[in-house]
Amino acid sequence: MTGQNVGVPDNPATPFYVTTPIYYVNDVPHMGHAYTTIAADVLCRWRRMFGDDVYFLTGTDEHGLKIQRSAESQGVTPLEWADRTAVRFLEAWEELGITNTDFIRTSEPRHYAAVQKFLQVVYDNGFIEKGTYEGYYCVPCEAYYADDEAAGGACPIHDRPLEFVREDNYFFKLSAFEQPLLDYYEQNPQAVQPESRRNEVIGFIKQGLKDFSMSRTSISWGIPLPWDRDHVTYVWFDALFNYCTAVGYGVDDAEFDKWWPADYHLIGKDILRFHAVYWPAMLMAGGLPLPKCVFAHGWLLVGGEKMSKTKANQILPHDLIEEFGVDGYRYHFMADQRFGPDGDFSYEGMITRYNADLANNFGNLANRVLNMAMNYCDGVVPQERANGPLQTQAEAGFAGLESSLAKLDFASGFSTVWDLIRSTNAYIEDRAPWALFKSGDRVATAEVIGDCLEALRIVALLASPVIPTAASELWRRLGQSGTPGEQQLPDAARWGQLVPGNALEKGDPLFPRLEAKTQ
Numbered sequence: 273m274t275g276q277n278v279g280v281p282d283n284p285a286t287p288f289y290v291t292t293p294i295y296y297v298n299d300v301p302h303m304g305h306a307y308t309t310i311a312a313d314v315l316c317r318w319r320r321m322f323g324d325d326v327y328f329l330t331g332t333d334e335h336g337l338k339i340q341r342s343a344e345s346q347g348v349t350p351l352e353w354a355d356r357t358a359v360r361f362l363e364a365w366e367e368l369g370i371t372n373t374d375f376i377r378t379s380e381p382r383h384y385a386a387v388q389k390f391l392q393v394v395y396d397n398g399f400i401e402k403g404t405y406e407g408y409y410c411v412p413c414e415a416y417y418a419d420d421e422a423a424g425g426a427c428p429i430h431d432r433p434l435e436f437v438r439e440d441n442y443f444f445k446l447s448a449f450e451q452p453l454l455d456y457y458e459q460n461p462q463a464v465q466p467e468s469r470r471n472e473v474i475g476f477i478k479q480g481l482k483d484f485s486m487s488r489t490s491i492s493w494g495i496p497l498p499w500d501r502d503h504v505t506y507v508w509f510d511a512l513f514n515y516c517t518a519v520g521y522g523v524d525d526a527e528f529d530k531w532w533p534a535d536y537h538l539i540g541k542d543i544l545r546f547h548a549v550y551w552p553a554m555l556m557a558g559g560l561p562l563p564k565c566v567f568a569h570g571w572l573l574v575g576g577e578k579m580s581k582t583k584a585n586q587i588l589p590h591d592l593i594e595e596f597g598v599d600g601y602r603y604h605f606m607a608d609q610r611f612g613p614d615g616d617f618s619y620e621g622m623i624t625r626y627n628a629d630l631a632n633n634f635g636n637l638a639n640r641v642l643n644m645a646m647n648y649c650d651g652v653v654p655q656e657r658a659n660g661p662l663q664t665q666a667e668a669g670f671a672g673l674e675s676s677l678a679k680l681d682f683a684s685g686f687s688t689v690w691d692l693i694r695s696t697n698a699y700i701e702d703r704a705p706w707a708l709f710k711s712g713d714r715v716a717t718a719e720v721i722g723d724c725l726e727a728l729r730i731v732a733l734l735a736s737p738v739i740p741t742a743a744s745e746l747w748r749r750l751g752q753s754g755t756p757g758e759q760q761l762p763d764a765a766r767w768g769q770l771v772p773g774n775a776l777e778k779g780d781p782l783f784p785r786l787e788a789k790t791q
């Protein structure tokens with residue numbers, strides 16, 4: 273704070289806006305939904321530790337034919353149906369420790385108002401006009417397919433028959449944005465990631481963009497067009513706009529300008545085209561800036577296949593959390609596959625990783641070091657500590673995590689933190705504090721244990737975005753106040769900040785070993 277500008281911070285926190293897709297309410301939250309949401313959560317927790325002002329948005333996508341049909345089949349209204357399922361998502365995210373700022377539902381009045389305002393702008397700008405649509409539609413995708421994409425009349429993603437539709441609709445003039453989008457992606461190479469996805473998007477645009485139908489008269493469950501109330505807005509047009517609704521579009525300009533454009537839209541590769549072609553074109557048509565980065569990750573496969581309701585191969589987070597705990601669940605999916613390519617989930621693989629990384633490496637190290645501190649250092653942080661060899665490892669752990677998370681490479685980032693754990697275990701073997709103690713060298717014993725305790729403090733700090741509960745507990749056992757998530761980076765990662773004389777606590781194993789269930 274400066275003397276002249278009382279009340280105005282010298283360095284206002286940087287706004288950081290991250291979104292997940294909004295999930296369809298025809299499905300209950302499964303492992304695939306949780307994957308994107310946990311990644312967003314880890315990123316947001318990490319940025320908060322750097323003092324960023326974070327807005328983390330998730331929510332539910334509630335309109336469209338798919339939801340209307342699900343509701344009909346259950347004999348309830350679409351809104352009743354959406355109410356039931358939206359709660360399941362809220363509960364799942366709470367259970368998984370997700371720290372979202374907002375949860376948007378597209379059936380909310382705030383979203384109706386924002387979408388109608390935006391539609392009117394796009395219409396007035398001349399990018400929406402009336403026409404007739406004739407062609408194939410996939411209800412699960414809520415998307416049209418051109419004849420050449422729909423081999424044998426089947427959806428390329430869902431592998432099921434498409435429906436033939438003919439409707440008088442309003443069309444969004446996507447074709448007008450072919451060149452502007454190519455120019456934009458040329459000038460902003462970071463805008464779609466990873467690189468392979470960017471190439472895919474550019475390739476798609478270069479094939480030529482066709483105008484798409486953005487309204488329906490055949491269904492009623494949606495947002496009416498403000499200039500023609502016989503039509504409801506096409507569900508994707510409405511859904512994508514959630515990202516602007518939530519941060520005050522049309523209601524609070526200062527708030528909107530603060531957050532928009534989003535720093536990251538995290539999505540699965542299945543919805544890349546909507547986010548990297550339709551969405552930026554819509555924003556251009558409405559005179560709004562484009563998101564800084566659309567990051568499309570791969571799928572979590574089960575037995576080589578994408579989970580889906582129809583294939584009945586969905587795994588619900590709750591079932592695994594009962595066994596692995598929330599931290600065990602979160603850690604597995606962030607560490608097990610790169611955030612980009614597809615990865616195959618296996619229960620046996622999850623048991624193996626849990627036992628190796630969490631029970632053996634993380635948990636045993638904490639247990640071992642605290643145990644020795646109890647026995648050899650009277651249960652308090654030792655007074656004298658050398659800036660021992662682990663300092664370099666700790667700095668490398670922090671630097672590695674920081675540079676990897678800047679690329680959303682969660683797996684590599686946490687593996688550098690686990691390298692610090694492994695180095696600390698090796699250091700213990702090498703220096704054998706039990707032998708030092710036995711030989712009566714109290715100073716050397718205290719130095720080695722002091723180094724290990726400090727390494728553990730940094731491990732707790734760096735691992736906290738992914739395993740927040742265990743990291744907080746370890747932090748507490750180390751005699752630290754607050755939680756690791758409340759610390760300020762990069763300062764808190766500097767070596768040598770344990771408070772000498774603070775009482776330590778051994779506690780129970782943080783990650784008890786698991787045996788695979790045989791059934």
Ligand code: MSP
Nearest residue numbers: 293294295296304308333511512539540571572579
């Ligand atoms: N409602 C649209 C998104 C609108 S965003 C404006 C939608 N919803 S969805 O419920 O089908 O969820 C899509 C997202 O869930 C995917 O893009 C992905 O982020 C996540 N996943 C769903 N299944 C998945 C896997 N099997 N693996 C990884 N992520 C997957 O599409």
